[in-house]
Amino acid sequence: MRDFGLLAARSPRDVVKRRAIAVVALVSAVLVSATIDAFAQRCQPRRKLSPIRLTTLGPCEFNPETFKFAGEPDQQALCLMRSATSRRNLGPRLKSIPPTLATRVGQSTGLPERETLAALLVELGLVWDYAPFLWQPISRARDNDPTAPQARYLVIHDTSSPNFGRRPFPANIDRHRSINNLNRYRCRDGWEPAHVIINRGGAMLLGHELGEPWRAMRFERATRFGTELKELFLHVELIQPRRSRPGRGRHNDALAPTPGFSEIQYDRLALVYMIASVRAGRWLIPAFHVAIDFGIRGGHDDPQNFDVGAFAGSIERLDNRLVQYRQAVATEAEVPPGGIVAQTEDKD
Ligand SMILES: [Zn+2]
Known part of the structure; x- marks a missing residue:
């Protein structure tokens, strides 16, 4: 495994300190997650999923x-x-997408360097879930068949939960503890609903490593494809509570909040998008669940109130931050160990 601590360190003392913090954090995380897993729910459907036939x-x-x-x-x-x-x-089909996206999707140019991205992950406290895998390719379709194409699409979902029914949304849904409780999506049987789940405060749950084939749409499960499409799509769920629209079934979840997502949710989604694209070797194509499952019985309407411009803005900000990061690391590399800069004698 690569030494990610060194990437972001400013001095040897920092390295030791950061490593100690990282080890303590890792041990705590393992203990906490073991405890949480013991209480997590079983998520695998009890009944066999009904076959899906596409028309x-x-x-x-x-x-x-x-x-x-x-x-x-x-x-x-x-x-x-x-x-x-x-x-x-x-x-309707969009008329345009922001240049930030239009110039990237499907291209292999302009991807950030893995080292810089890893350094940022250290700073964000996300190193363990994402950085060690940056050097591994993303999985391939046909359930990871080495001859099949790599994942091409990043599918964006919203959780559509919790559903407040006829009740109003709480005052601050971005900070509401119950709404943003990621343990709702943690499963002790490994059936988390998506690769990554992002709450409205920016915390993330890695449901499945990005290299693990996982299906989260009806289209992928269609009988005509078998396991062909498994891992062609990566899935990200953004927490979004819902309410019921009057005049429809009692438990419908048709009403979403406005704005649909918090700023940091877009920032974290942009980060996952970058991580996945770096591993794929080209920028993935973002897609909405509804646009793929539309027309299939039981397909869902998510994500609702997604702001494509805000997502593009987050990608741009993240890209700028990585450029600054790379420049800062390059500048520090020029300083001799210990930070002692050689003095030159003044000359008259
Ligand atoms: Zn969905």
Whole structure:
């Protein structure tokens, strides 16, 4: 494993201190997670999931031969990042996406360096879940078949829970402890709903390592594909409470808060997007669950009230931060060990 502490260190003393903190944090995390796991729920459906038979290949025209949706990557994003309407239809194809996304999706250029990203993960306290895997490729479709294409799509979901029914949302949903309790999504049987779950305060639960094939859509489970699509899609769930829309079934969850997500949720989503793209060797194409499962019986409407511009802004900020980080590390590398700068004698 690489020594991530060194990447962000400023002096040897810092290194020792950071390592000690990291070890204590790791031990605590293991103890806490062991305790939490003991109380976590079983998530595997008790009944066998019903088979899904597709009548079409979806509104974005998936091609089972190429494992791609129709069009160039930016065109795919325009189709795949469309939301549901309040009438339970799929909204129109987007006319444009921010340049930050349009110039990246599907491209292998402009990816951050793994070392810089790892250094940032150290600073964010996310090193253990993500940094050691940065040097490993992402899994491949056909349930990780070495000859199949690597994951291409990052599917964005919202949890649509908890559902407050006819009650109003609490005053501060971004800080509400129960809404943002990630243990709701922790499973002792390994059936977490997505690869990553992000709460409204920016905390993240790694449900499945990004290299682990995991399906979270009905489209992926369609009988015609077998396990072909397993791991073509990575899944991120963003916590979003819901309410019931009057006039529909009592337990419907059609109403989402506005804005749909907090700023730090977009920031963390951008981070996961970057991590996954670096591992894939090209920028993944973001997609909404609803745009892929639309038209399939039982498909869901998430994510609701997702702001594509805010997501692009987070990617841009993160990119700028990584550039600054790289420059700072390069500058520090020029300083001799111990931070003692050689003095030159003044000359008259
Ligand atoms: Zn979903």
